[in-house]
Amino acid sequence: MALTNDEIFQKVQGVLVDALGVDDGDVTPDAVLTTDLGAESIDFLDITFRLDKAFATPEKPFKIGQGELFPENLMANPDLVKDGKFTDAGMALLKEKMPHVDFAAFDIDRRVEAVSELFTVKSLCTFVARKLGH
Numbered sequence: 001m002a003l004t005n006d007e008i009f010q011k012v013q014g015v016l017v018d019a020l021g022v023d024d025g026d027v028t029p030d031a032v033l034t035t036d037l038g039a040e041s042i043d044f045l046d047i048t049f050r051l052d053k054a055f056a057t058p059e060k061p062f063k064i065g066q067g068e069l070f071p072e073n074l075m076a077n078p079d080l081v082k083d084g085k086f087t088d089a090g091m092a093l094l095k096e097k098m099p100h101v102d103f104a105a106f107d108i109d110r111r112v113e114a115v116s117e118l119f120t121v122k123s124l125c126t127f128v129a130r131k132l133g134h
Helices: 005-020 041-055 088-097 112-118 121-131
Strands: none
Touching: 005 041, 005 121, 041 121
């Protein structure tokens, strides 16, 4: 039986509470993993592993590939980043690799150091729902 959006949110919320040591009430759909919940780069790997475990079933494994949820190694490519900002090609690749993220505000700014602010609880839930085939 397919999970509802509420069930996905509850599981994601549990993962973030366990991984980041935050309260349930702090984990709202619009909460940013870094600025609102205190996640650091090392936490992203832990969150990925915990999501794998939380959404896997005996009938259907759930495995997030390296760089699938959180992009890696894009910032060092001079075709994708220039003067600390993503180029048009970089933005196109980010949007392709992360359809679960809302780029509306980021598309204007494009600063590399602001990428971590793209990851919200809602974007994690959207990612999981898409991966589960919703």
